[in-house]
Amino acid sequence: MKKIVYIVTDRNRTSLHVGMSADLIKTLDFYKQMPNLFFDSAQQLTRLVYFEEFKTEAQALNRFKLVSRFTRAQKERLVRSCNPDWIDLTIGLDFENILSHQKINMQVSLPMMHSLS
Known part of the structure; x- marks a missing residue:
């Protein structure tokens, strides 16, 4: 099972939390x-x-420990390296989650469609 290291913040970017x-x-x-x-x-x-x-x-644990020790400036650089506008990436995750569920549903229903022909 995959593990994810992430950084979340509040709307004013006051706090940066690594998890x-x-x-x-x-x-x-x-x-x-x-x-x-x-x-x-x-x-x-x-x-x-x-x-x-x-x-x-x-x-993941090794990366989590490393990023957790970063200074605020280092965390900000890390975020800016792939998300320069600090957009909320949750929207993309929700979309990806919806797509993956649709693929699973399609895969389940495809064999049934073939058996009808």
């Missing part, structure tokens, strides 16, 4: 549903601005 997850969409949903006990709405970490996929947990 690791096997299910990034579920993790991001958790951030969005997190009660406002700890943060006001401007501080909620709901914007995915960077992520990397790894084949093994060991690779």
